[in-house]
Amino acid sequence: MKYRIGILIIVLFSVFYLGIGSCSGVGEIESPSTLSPAYTAKTIFTPTIELTTTSSVLTMTTQTPSPTNLPTLTLIPTLSPAKMDQKVEELIETNGGCNLPCWWGITPGETTWGEAKNFFLQYNPEILSTRPSRIIINEQIRTNTIYSLILYSSKYPNENGVVVNVLDEMDIVTIHSLGEAEDNKYTLRNLLSAYGKPSEVFIATYANLPSDILTFYLVLYYPTQHFAASYDLLATRQGDAIVGCPEEKHPILWMWAPEEDERVNVERLQEWVVGVESGNNFLKLDEATNLNIETFYALFKEINCSCIKTPAHLWPYY
Numbered sequence: 478m479k480y481r482i483g484i485l486i487i488v489l490f491s492v493f494y495l496g497i498g499s500c501s502g503v504g505e506i507e508s509p510s511t512l513s514p515a516y517t518a519k520t521i522f523t524p525t526i527e528l529t530t531t532s533s534v535l536t537m538t539t540q541t542p543s544p545t546n547l548p549t550l551t552l553i554p555t556l557s558p559a560k561m562d563q564k565v566e567e568l569i570e571t572n573g574g575c576n577l578p579c580w581w582g583i584t585p586g587e588t589t590w591g592e593a594k595n596f597f598l599q600y601n602p603e604i605l606s607t608r609p610s611r612i613i614i615n616e617q618i619r620t621n622t623i624y625s626l627i628l629y630s631s632k633y634p635n636e637n638g639v640v641v642n643v644l645d646e647m648d649i650v651t652i653h654s655l656g657e658a659e660d661n662k663y664t665l666r667n668l669l670s671a672y673g674k675p676s677e678v679f680i681a682t683y684a685n686l687p688s689d690i691l692t693f694y695l696v697l698y699y700p701t702q703h704f705a706a707s708y709d710l711l712a713t714r715q716g717d718a719i720v721g722c723p724e725e726k727h728p729i730l731w732m733w734a735p736e737e738d739e740r741v742n743v744e745r746l747q748e749w750v751v752g753v754e755s756g757n758n759f760l761k762l763d764e765a766t767n768l769n770i771e772t773f774y775a776l777f778k779e780i781n782c783s784c785i786k787t788p789a790h791l792w793p794y795y
Contacts, residue, residue, distance in 0.1 A: 556599050558631070565600070565630035565637065572662070577672065578703040578732035580639075580652050585703070586734025590624075590643045597639075600628040619644045650737050653749070654730040663730065665723040668697065668706055669778040674770055675699050678762040679743065681751060682712055682719050684789040689713065693721030694750055695785065696759065697728075700741065704732045707750045714789060722784040723777065756794030765791060 556564060573582025583593045597604060607623045621644055628637040638655030661667060669675075675697040682693040693712035698705045706728035712721035731749055733741055747759045763769040765787055768776070776783050 555602060561600055562630045562632060565628055566632060569637070570662075577699075577730065578652070580654055580730065580732055583649070583652065585649045585652055585732055586736060588649055589647055590641070590649055591647070593641065593649060594624075597626055597628070601626045614644075620646065622646065648734070650734045652730075652732045654732075661725065661727075663706060663728050664725050665695075665697075665708060665728075665777050666779070668728070669774055672699060672702060674774045676701065676770075677743075678770060678773055679746065679759040680721075680762060680765055680785065680787065681747070681757050681759050682721065682787060682792050683757060683794065684714065684719060684792040685794070691719055691721075693719065693785075694759075695721065695723060696746055696750055698746060700738060703735060703738065704730060705741075705746055705749075706730055710785075715786075717789055718786045719789050719792065720784050720786045722782065724782060757792045760791065 568581045572580065575582060575584070578585055581596075582588075583596065594604065604624050604626045606625075609620050609622045612619050612621045621642070623640060623642050625638065625640045628639065630637070640653040640655075641649055642651040642653075644650055662671075677698040679696040679698065680694060681696075683691055686692070691712040691714060693710040695708040695710055696705060697708075707730075708723055708726045708728045710721035710723055710726060712719050729750075731746075743759055750759075762773060766785065768785070
């Protein structure tokens with residue numbers, strides 16, 4: 478098995494039996510399917526960017542782009558440690574007063590990178606970046622850069638990582654949140670209660686790991702709300718089945734701009750969650766178990782201690 482790449486970034490048919498119950502009950506799993514991409518994007522401008530490296534931090538020097546009629550931002554000073562703790566805890570609890578795909582008050586497709594960067598610099602002056610690359614979208618050349626940082630607080634020293642994908646140093650197209658420890662806002666039950674039934678649920682696991690504890694991915698896909706949530710469950714082998722239990726797990730979140738909708742499909746979700754070479758492909762829940770969206774939603778919206786059971790032979794690789 479190839480495990481998920483870090484913060485920079487990630488058809489079998491069978492019918493199987495099911496057991497569902499509260500706390501000890503499990504839902505079983507059956508076989509896979511695919512979707513297909515396309516993309517539309519608006520043209521902004523193409524800047525020329527040079528990068529220099531200071532220790533592990535990439536510092537950007539941006540030559541004058543065209544056009545130059547961008548708004549002037551007033552820099553917000555870095556917060557004191559005490560104020561930073563207070564603000565991070567407040568953002569974890571309130572999400573900046575907005576709903577997904579807005580994250581901490583930042584909305585892909587609406588908030589500019591300049592505005593988001595100004596906000597992030599209050600919490601961490603060291604924003605890492607990849608070297609910009611040129612990509613072609615709808616016959617237009619765009620500059621693509623990925624930024625990442627940790628938002629520190631004494632209570633959550635390493636838990637609030639974020640990765641932001643930016644086009645042309647302006648358009649935020651995706652935000653990848655690495656999770657807020659000990660916060661229960663996005664546990665499976667609470668996410669289902671707040672955002673309703675997902676359009677699809679995908680799973681992936683691995684039957685042949687040399688370990689008693691197996692990796693089990695559960696991904697909820699909300700395309701009309703422009704986000705997905707991935708839960709990394711601890712699973713065990715039970716006879717011919719693998720059983721994973723969500724319990725109080727917090728997910729990794731992906732949010733994207735509406736312009737990205739046609740590019741976000743099962744293949745891209747799999748790349749985000751487990752990487753480009755992951756062995757076993759995602760399977761839809763109703764193809765890999767006899768749970769469907771309706772039964773999954775009804776069960777896990779009410780019960781945190783139910784589990785999902787999948788036949789091990791569907792997951793031969795690791």
